[in-house]
Every structure is written in C-alpha cells, then in structure tokens.
Amino acid sequence: MISKKLKIFRESVFKYTLKDVEQKTGIGQSSLSDFENDKREPSIHQLSVLAKLYNVPVSRFFQDTDELVCDLVLWREEPSDTTLKAELETKFKKLCKQYRNLEIWTKSPLEKDFVSFFLKSFPNDEENVRFQARNIRHKLGLGKYPGKSLFRILEEKYFVKIFNLDLRSSSAVCCHSNEVGSAIALNVTNSMYRRNFDLAHELFHLLTWSFVNKQQKDVMEEYADVFASELLMPKDSIMESVDDFLRKDSKKLSFNDIVSISRRFVVSIEALMWRIRKVYNVDFEHTKEIIGKIKKYACEIKVKQNTEQNMGGLNKFPERYVNLAFEALKIGEISTKQCANYLERNISDLLEMNLWSGGDSKIDISFV
Amino acid sequence: MIPKLTLVLCDTCVIIKAFRTNSWKLLIKEHNIVISEIIKKETKYYKVSGKEQKIDLSNCDNARCISQTSSDLSAFRVAFNYFNIDKLDDGETELLSYLYNNKDTQNIQICSEDAVVFKILGRRLESNLCVSLEELLPKNKKLLRQFTKKFKIKELQKGLMESKELQKI
Numbered sequence: 001m002i003s004k005k006l007k008i009f010r011e012s013v014f015k016y017t018l019k020d021v022e023q024k025t026g027i028g029q030s031s032l033s034d035f036e037n038d039k040r041e042p043s044i045h046q047l048s049v050l051a052k053l054y055n056v057p058v059s060r061f062f063q064d065t066d067e068l069v070c071d072l073v074l075w076r077e078e079p080s081d082t083t084l085k086a087e088l089e090t091k092f093k094k095l096c097k098q099y100r101n102l103e104i105w106t107k108s109p110l111e112k113d114f115v116s117f118f119l120k121s122f123p124n125d126e127e128n129v130r131f132q133a134r135n136i137r138h139k140l141g142l143g144k145y146p147g148k149s150l151f152r153i154l155e156e157k158y159f160v161k162i163f164n165l166d167l168r169s170s171s172a173v174c175c176h177s178n179e180v181g182s183a184i185a186l187n188v189t190n191s192m193y194r195r196n197f198d199l200a201h202e203l204f205h206l207l208t209w210s211f212v213n214k215q216q217k218d219v220m221e222e223y224a225d226v227f228a229s230e231l232l233m234p235k236d237s238i239m240e241s242v243d244d245f246l247r248k249d250s251k252k253l254s255f256n257d258i259v260s261i262s263r264r265f266v267v268s269i270e271a272l273m274w275r276i277r278k279v280y281n282v283d284f285e286h287t288k289e290i291i292g293k294i295k296k297y298a299c300e301i302k303v304k305q306n307t308e309q310n311m312g313g314l315n316k317f318p319e320r321y322v323n324l325a326f327e328a329l330k331i332g333e334i335s336t337k338q339c340a341n342y343l344e345r346n347i348s349d350l351l352e353m354n355l356w357s358g359g360d361s362k363i364d365i366s367f368v
Numbered sequence: 369m370i371p372k373l374t375l376v377l378c379d380t381c382v383i384i385k386a387f388r389t390n391s392w393k394l395l396i397k398e399h400n401i402v403i404s405e406i407i408k409k410e411t412k413y414y415k416v417s418g419k420e421q422k423i424d425l426s427n428c429d430n431a432r433c434i435s436q437t438s439s440d441l442s443a444f445r446v447a448f449n450y451f452n453i454d455k456l457d458d459g460e461t462e463l464l465s466y467l468y469n470n471k472d473t474q475n476i477q478i479c480s481e482d483a484v485v486f487k488i489l490g491r492r493l494e495s496n497l498c499v500s501l502e503e504l505l506p507k508n509k510k511l512l513r514q515f516t517k518k519f520k521i522k523e524l525q526k527g528l529m530e531s532k533e534l535q536k537i
Contacts, residue, residue: 002438041437041438041439042437042438043405043435043436043437043438044404044405044406044435044436044437044438044440044441044458044461044462044465045404045405045406045409045435045458045462047438047441047458048406048458048459051458057454058441058453058458058461059445059452059453059454061438062438062441062442062445101452101454105455329483330483331483332482332483332484332486332487332523332526333455333484334455334456334484335379335455335456335457335460335482335484335485336381336481336482336514337379337380337381337456337457337459337460337482338454338455338456338457338460340457341457346415347380347381347384348384348413348414348415348420349415351381351384351385351414352415
C-alpha cells in the first residue's frame with residue numbers, strides 16, 4: 001500500500017519528521033499525514049516529488065512486495081549522521097537499479113562471470129589474503145601494472161558498476177545483490193590514486209560478500225587493505241621499478257623517483273611506501289619517517305593530482321552506463337526525458353544533441 | 369490537421385520543440401492542448417546554443433492542465449501489466465495515465481517524440497491514440513526526425529511486430 005510505504009521511507013529509512021518533508025518538498029504536513037494514514041490519496045505529482053526525495057522511482061510505491069535493492073550496503077567509513085547515510089545509500093541504490101534497468105532494456109550482458117571469482121571460504125590469515133590477491137590479479141588479467149587496467153577491466157569486461165559520487169567524508173561504498181549485480185561508489189573528491197586503491201579495497205569486499213556479516217569489521221578492513229596492496233603492486237613489478245630508478249652509486253631513491261613509481265602503479269605515495277616496506281622488509285619506523293617527510297610536500301602533490309583529475313574529466317557515471325542510456329533511447333526502450341533523468345542532465349541538452357539524425361542504419365560486418 | 373474537438377496531450381519534448389520553433393502559440397490556437405501538472409511545473413526553459421530561454425506555462429489559459437491521482441495511476445498500471453513505467457518520466461506517465469483513463473469518453477491523442485510511447489501504442493494496436501508534432505503544424509515547419517509522422521509510423525510498426533512476437537510466445 002502506498003500509505004505504508006510513504007511512512008516507512010519517511011520514518012524508518014530517512015528518519016524525517018513531517019516538518020522535514022514539508023520543508024524539503026513543499027507538501028503540507030497535514031497532507032503528508034493524510035497520505036500516510038490513507039485518509040487522502042496523493043496526486044502523481046506529489047508522489048513524484050516524494051519519490052525524488054526518497055531516491056526511488058514512483059513505481060516503488062505501487063509494488064506489492066518489498067523489493068530488495070542491495071539490501072546490504074558496505075561503507076568504508078559509515079557516515080555518523082543517519083539522515084545523510086540514508087540519502088547517500090538510497091542515491092547509490094537508485095543508480096545501481098537504473099544501471100541494471102538499462103542493461104535489461106538493451107539486452108546487454110549481465111555480470112555472470114564476475115560472480116565466479118567470489119571466494120568460497122574466507123582467507124584465514126594475511127598470507128592467504130595475499131595469495132588470493134595474486135590469484136585474482138591473474139584471473140582478471142590485470143598485467144604488470146594492475147592499477148592501469150583494474151577499473152577498465154572491472155567495468156568493461158566484468159560489468160561491475162563503478163560510480164564516482166560525492167560521499168562526503170567516506171571514501172567508498174559497495175554492494176552486491178542478485179537483482180543489480182556488483183557495484184562500487186568511489187568518492188569523487190579523492191585523488192585518482194586514492195580512488196584506485198579504494199577500488200581494489202572494495203573489490204576484496206565484493207569477493208568476500210557472503211562473509212560480510214560473519215567476520216569482524218576491523219579484520220575485513222585490514223585484509224582489504226592487504227589485498228589491495230598486493231593486487232595493485234605485484235612484488236616483481238615493484239622490484240623491477242625500484243631497480244629502474246635506483247641510483248647505482250648511492251642505492252637511494254629520490255622523492256621524485258618515488259612519485260614516478262607511484263604513478264606507474266597508479267597508487268598514492270603512501271600506499272607505495274607501505275608496499276615497499278613489505279617487499280624489502282624495511283623497518284616500520286623508518287617507513288613512517290619517510291612517509292612523514294613526504295607529507296610535508298602534500299600541497300605540491302595535491303596540486304599535481306588535482307590537475308590530473310581535472311584533466312581526466314572525471315565523470316559521475318561510468319562510460320558504459322552512459323552508452324547504455326543512449327542505446328536504450330535509440331531503440332525506444334526509454335523516453336528522452338527519462339534518459340535525461342538517468343543522466344542527470346537537462347532535457348534540452350539531449351534535444352540539442354540531435355541523437356536521431358543518423359537514423360537507425362545498421363552496419364553489417366562480415367567475418368571471413 | 370486533426371479536428372479541434374480532439375484533446376492533444378503534449379509531453380515535455382514536444383513543448384520545448386514548439387517553443388524553439390515559435391510554434392507554441394499556433395499549437396494552442398489551433399488545437400485543444402493538454403499538459404500534465406508535472407510537466408507544467410518542471411518545464412522551465414529550453415536551450416539555444418547553450419543559452420537558456422525561459423518557458424512559462426503558468427498562465428497558459430488555452431492549454432488545459434490535468435493531473436492524475438495514485439488510483440488513476442494504479443488503474444493504468446493494471447491495464448499495462450507488461451509495461452515498465454520506469455521507462456518513462458513521471459510527467460509522461462501522468463499523460464499516458466490520463467489518456468487511458470479517458471480514451472473511451474473523449475476524443476484524445478498524445479503528441480510525443482518518444483519511440484517508447486509509439487511502441488507501446490503500436491503494441492496495443494492503438495495507433496489512433498497518438499500523433500506527431502509534424503501533423504499538428506503547418507507543412508512548412510522543418511522538424512527533427514523524431515517529431516515526424518514517418519518516425520511515428522515506423523515506431524508504431526515496431527510495436528506491432530513486438531506484439532505479434534509476444535503472441536507467438
């Protein structure tokens with residue numbers, strides 16, 4: 001029933017008062033109360049406004065069963081504000097559902113193969129985690145510098161849904177369900193290097209999804225970091241890179257050498273230093289000291305990384321998601337306005353693109 | 369041109385196109401134009417070469433505004449039990465809901481540029497319930513492909529083919 005669902009979203013999911021919803025939507029408290037108590041029915045317009053507030057499609061209010069869209073969402077750092085957490089989670093779930101809709105409407109492949117990588121047993125120690133990381137690196141075909149290919153391979157080959165969102169103070173979030181597949185959201189305000197490491201970290205959580213509620217969170221987080229480090233920075237590649245830069249006379253690496261190596265692996269300098277510590281068995285305190293010195297140059301690093309980020313033209317939506325949206329529009333599986341909604345663009349922008357100008361001529365490719 | 373007795377429901381893209389081609393006043397003069405409450409509140413501007421041009425539908429005395437209740441939408445969803453309304457924007461859903469809840473009592477058509485809308489109607493063998501913008505305007509108006517009668521017919525036929533395939537299953 002619509003009334004029941006409206007009340008659940010307001011009270012249980014978002015923890016809004018009637019006054020909060022009134023302020024956010026312009027719908028009066030007495031009207032809202034009447035809707036929730038089945039005394040009056042809302043118009044479609046009012047439902048549309050409420051649906052936007054709760055980050056669900058209007059159809060959600062009409063569904064007989066409680067549809068579980070990524071019921072469990074795993075945060076790297078869970079927002080302490082419950083309302084903010086609800087807003088970000090429902091937004092993420094909505095995008096996941098929209099992505100899955102586009103896959104279905106365009107009859108595009110779903111991520112069947114990726115699920116086959118999920119671990120059947122939880123790693124029992126750090127060495128086992130590293131073993132799994134090497135194994136996955138090989139299975140995914142990430143190559144010598146996994147950081148350069150991880151995002152592309154997960155998104156384009158295995159159809160993992162990867163978004164770049166403003167997660168405020170959280171760095172990443174992930175979820176998995178049969179309904180929408182596997183999805184990760186990275187914090188768009190973080191540097192490319194940080195996001196890459198977070199991607200590998202969240203990958204561990206996806207691969208161990210069936211154990212999420214069975215293991216201690218701090219163990220999961222520690223293992224996820226170990227996994228990410230091992231995955232992104234193969235030992236042989238690290239040693240080879242260090243040898244490339246090591247000055248033969250002094251056996252030292254300069255700060256710029258460290259920066260160059262970190263870029264090769266597309267990881268932060270700090271992540272690289274901890275990996276070097278592991279590979280070369282460098283003293284913990286010495287590593288900390290070096291990282292401390294590196295952080296003194298933080299401003300310079302941040303400027304460089306931000307420049308690269310801006311030049312990279314970071315998009316909220318994965319390229320595949322955008323392509324599927326336009327494909328769905330062209331084959332008549334979504335309206336122009338709804339396509340604009342899915343891409344969070346103004347309808348005029350899409351109309352200006354003149355998407356239909358090419359007609360629907362097909363190119364047949366013959367394989368000899 | 370279609371008879372003036374017919375109500376013509378216009379979706380957002382049609383309204384924007386009409387404004388862009390300076391055809392809106394002609395449309396509301398020559399036809400009984402109907403817009404939905406959602407579309408009226410959400411259609412604020414269109415762009416020309418990146419610049420926003422205001423659309424003010426608040427005082428459209430000659431364009432009727434309709435709204436639907438959740439019961440109306442519920443009845444519409446039952447009638448469309450195989451169609452996923454998530455494929456449409458809420459404003460478009462409101463128009464289609466009005467169309468289906470009133471088609472037996474009024475002369476009514478929907479003017480759209482969306483292939484998905486034409487396909488739905490083609491699937492249901494109800495091509496008489498839709499019209500392209502091209503058919504509402506004088507012949508000298510040049511329009512993009514998706515606003516043409518030819519496009520409408522093509523998508524209706526696709527819907528019809530899909531209906532035949534569904535029947536085979």
